[in-house]
Amino acid sequence: MRLLTASIALALSFSAHAVEGMWQPHQLQALANDIEAKGLALDPKKIGDLNAHPLNAIVGLGFCTASFVSPMGLVVTNHHCAYGAIQYNSKPERNLLKDGFLAKKIGEDLPGEPTLRVFVTQSINDVSAKIRTGLPEGETVGRKRFDAIDERQKKLVKDCEKGGGFRCDVYVFHGGASYFLVKQMEIRDVRLVYAPAEAIGKFGGDTDNWIWPRHTGDFSFLRAYVGPDGKPADFSPANVPYQPKSYLKTSASGVSDGDFVMIAGYPGRTNRYRLAEEVNDAINFTYPTQIKRLQEVLGVIGTASKDRPDAALKYAASIASLNNGLKNFEGNRDGFQKFDAVKLKADEEQTILAWAAKNQPKGVQAYADLKALLDKARAVRERDQILNYMNNSGLFTTARLIYRANIERAKPDAMREYGFQTRDDIRLEGSLRQLDKRWDKIVDRQILDYVFSNYLKLPSAQRLPVLDQWLGVQGDSNAMTAKLDALFSGTTLGDLETRLKLFKAGSAAIEKSTDPALQMAVALMPMILELENTVKTRAGLETQLRPVWMDTRIAFAASQGKTLYADANNSLRVTYGNVMGYSPKDGVQMQPFTYLNGIVEKHTGTGEFDATKKQIDAIKAERFGPYAVNSPTGKSIPVNFLSDLDITGGNSGSPTLNSRGELVGLAFDGNYEAISSGWVFNPKLTRTIHVDSRYMLWLMDEVDGADNLLKEMKIVQ
């Protein structure tokens, strides 16, 4: 995006060597020269081949990325991606999170949580024509168009998944400019093989989250099992390790400052092509208001669970998640203070619009129509924001889930709402089961009280009659209080058996129920569906506009000799660049590597910085094995390193490959300054944080004695 340089001269002065870009594999051919210039030693025209090494060694976990590193289905990913599997196998008397785990033999590995999957991509096909051709057009067809696209997607998925053993998904690119159908083998017997102690795998905890310098051993090993016939199967002792088509060699010599690195993985979501006014909304509405709301909700939960350790424990995960969101929003806010992102986007749009006026006039119209559409959504954004916090009430979400699942179940599977199809039942039941561990009546009541109290402060234009009626509000909030009293004293949804029975009771039974929580769900469902309809209608209309605008942007880029990558959408992407530090501010240089001595520096012996004695002893005794390099303070082993790769959430666990396609680390985080790169990529400040393969190998070798795995893997110099 060199065209931006002029308009941001002093503020950013983007480097000419920006490596912004999360590339679809098929786009890599066009970038071959650049990839080679950055240092790739392999044939750059071949690395985009899904069915060849290294791409066919890279897999998805659904929420993270991973890769095969042995011929026997051994998979490496982040410790925080294997966290569920470790937690699932932990018991008070055998705390694997705290102590770590190592299966010394194949077969001693432990089954992961029931929902754990390894997805091996089989094919990626462009289905844009099948979806975009012949859709309803016009200003009033929003919902109809949305449903048509939805139906076509579901049909493609259904056809693709025929025969079983595969998971298929349609991914939307550029807001609907193109659609790709992805077929993945779904391996559902995935086991825990090796996890270092949490004091290594989560060293630095939340304090170091998004922070450089970093010293986290964020890696773990899983193993994919299939039936004796080589096909995906449910867990069984008879299952055998999956033999992948290829696997990554692991480098014991790692990378150095400036070396080529690349990553393939599943980035979740970015907003790089949003309009200037959408960026403005984010900066001036979403982030400041959400930061305030999150702080308030955290305060509500904290106060309501004060001096009740049992309740506090139940909300520990929610609090961690809300705090994580808060830190993300604060990072966005702080990042946007460094430059005028809105002006930058607006200038960029003007350049494209000027070009489009001559070359692609329908882009100019789509841009104007899109702005008009966005204006409408803005009218009720305060209400939409506050009501969204109802999702933090376990009682509300449970009642809604039960009722909605029953409504949807009455339809043919393909017609059901996304997330309520037969294939979702395991996940839905899981969340009904989990409520016991994550729900406290007093806290939950205070959350709903917070939501409704703030809802009642909204101007009448934003109020919803259905909700007002249910609340029974007549000018004051006493009715609301009475409603909440009745709701929490009367509900029986606290009982697991009740919940599971209701889940499949049929919608008529729910509608007849006297449980006040179910009555709430029934009463509010028309409103919920109407709000959903509004969103879908708007989305349907957007698919007439945003793809046209994005087609224009793609054409403009092409006119400049450039390829445009799409915003992240959980689909497979490749990013390449180099090992590189950064300067967060004048006078300070973040070095590209951290070393073992930094662990000793941070080690306090308590809390998040409590390294294991075994590790500290090994460092102090300088038992470095063959992995040591020259560090600024003498011989040591690199722990984490930085690169200028373009990743985001979902890339966690992605293998970091060197110029020969060997594993030199795993991506596991970005730096704090990178957070706002979800909107505007700043090549001077955006860095990916990797755990170094030498640190992984050293821990396996010197600290945890994982010789069996080292033998199984292919270690190269």
Add this chain to the structure above:
Amino acid sequence: MRLLTASIALALSFSAHAVEGMWQPHQLQALANDIEAKGLALDPKKIGDLNAHPLNAIVGLGFCTASFVSPMGLVVTNHHCAYGAIQYNSKPERNLLKDGFLAKKIGEDLPGEPTLRVFVTQSINDVSAKIRTGLPEGETVGRKRFDAIDERQKKLVKDCEKGGGFRCDVYVFHGGASYFLVKQMEIRDVRLVYAPAEAIGKFGGDTDNWIWPRHTGDFSFLRAYVGPDGKPADFSPANVPYQPKSYLKTSASGVSDGDFVMIAGYPGRTNRYRLAEEVNDAINFTYPTQIKRLQEVLGVIGTASKDRPDAALKYAASIASLNNGLKNFEGNRDGFQKFDAVKLKADEEQTILAWAAKNQPKGVQAYADLKALLDKARAVRERDQILNYMNNSGLFTTARLIYRANIERAKPDAMREYGFQTRDDIRLEGSLRQLDKRWDKIVDRQILDYVFSNYLKLPSAQRLPVLDQWLGVQGDSNAMTAKLDALFSGTTLGDLETRLKLFKAGSAAIEKSTDPALQMAVALMPMILELENTVKTRAGLETQLRPVWMDTRIAFAASQGKTLYADANNSLRVTYGNVMGYSPKDGVQMQPFTYLNGIVEKHTGTGEFDATKKQIDAIKAERFGPYAVNSPTGKSIPVNFLSDLDITGGNSGSPTLNSRGELVGLAFDGNYEAISSGWVFNPKLTRTIHVDSRYMLWLMDEVDGADNLLKEMKIVQ
């Protein structure tokens, strides 16, 4: 101190290139080879000559260091050293602090505050023999010995100052191992010539104090005037600029990373040769307890002045000073957490004791006796600490000053207590005058309440009968409250005329006074003098022990082929080394230079980071004149830089000289990690912060239009 390396292996691994050392000029000859190796281009044997360039261009201000930079008495020092002169000339309608000041011609400069002085060193003579020979010896002669040394010092000073125009002082080295008589010309007509706006000279304020990266233009210009006869004179329009024997050339090309730099100046105090147990006291008693007390006292002042802007203003300077002390103590605390300083010192002592046992046995005895003496002082340290906070009460210190000044004035001048001699009258009267601006009854009462409330919590063994009797305490604190009520409702010392009259009223008049504050001073004086006697007696005894121990250390160092420098004591010292960044922790590198763009980064437009528009405009327009260099972000001008020089408070304003003895900057601060270097110098972390001569010249040239000064100075490439 390379001998320490083994014992601290992992903790510090001191560099072999440590440049620890605040050298007396006469010691530089012995270091010639090392100075040359570091990069000095001048004859290293000549730079210690007081009467030659560059040392004879360097002057003292009493509390800071400065240097002549023109043949017309132009003096450059830090902005914070000229602060008094700027403040003295500021009026609400002409705020020089805020706007800065520039005299465009000689004669347009403004007289500094009446106590401002420029001291030009004439001679430094070793008077150790004169003081140490024939002193009383023995365990019971402490006070007698103290007084004898005091008397000899005062006699030497009196003889030296004969004829007028000179200030003489005896400086004590190594706790009394040697004494040097320093004779300085005392120039007392010192005027303000040029100060940049506070937004430049104090950019970053307290937030950036002791912090790197730094962007402060901490420099100002004064001019020394003498009578038409060339001798020091009181301010008079007839006075003429002083023509120094030499002056520094100012470099427009500055220094680069790794370049040789040296500093001459007046460092105030270090504790590098304290015993391990004194370090232990500092770490485990002094710093933690003082941090707590300072926080409490700051809380007391804050609460007592809350919602009273007038009172808050009166205590603004006190609060700044207490906060500065607090940050220093916290810096020491934090610094000591990085290594085991007590063990390091203890190991060092054991090495020396082992050597001394064979070579200098009296050192072993002195060491043991010194430890025993220190043990005694420890018994009442809680009391001494809390009573010291009485000095924060303006009423108490004023009453004590008035009474003590009258007591001392009855003695011959040479016999008076240090600080109460005739030459101190101007300063004492000044502080009596200042009380109006710095005193609020309510705050002052709360401070004394805090002190006495905590005193009353002490065990009886630490209590003082005189103080108990005055407080009228009988088991509870009601009497104390009544006493404070009477004190603050009855005193007349709030009136300036009253204070000034009482200052010279004679002690009999004070003793007859009915003013409760004076009655307090009279009642407590026997206690004050007794506490003073205890301190002096111990100090006298120490002069029998510490010099012997230090003689032993000097002899031990000599046996290793090394020269020992003495702890800082406000006397002239030279330190040399190189421009150098540092790594505060694994993964982070502090760069040795900051640049103009860092000012734009930090600029918020408010508070401590509110750069002037003129400066921001010049930076954005890249009007760099001839001073630009290549920075990491393109052409820019260095603002501040780091070196590994060994300085401390009192060195502020010291000229930084390059290998040719040219002015390349001014020292004005140390980094946070350097604070604990007052006790143990850590060459990896201790850095001096300098303002760069190129930044100074650029501001004068492009921003403030000080062409007249640039013309007067000798600028070299």
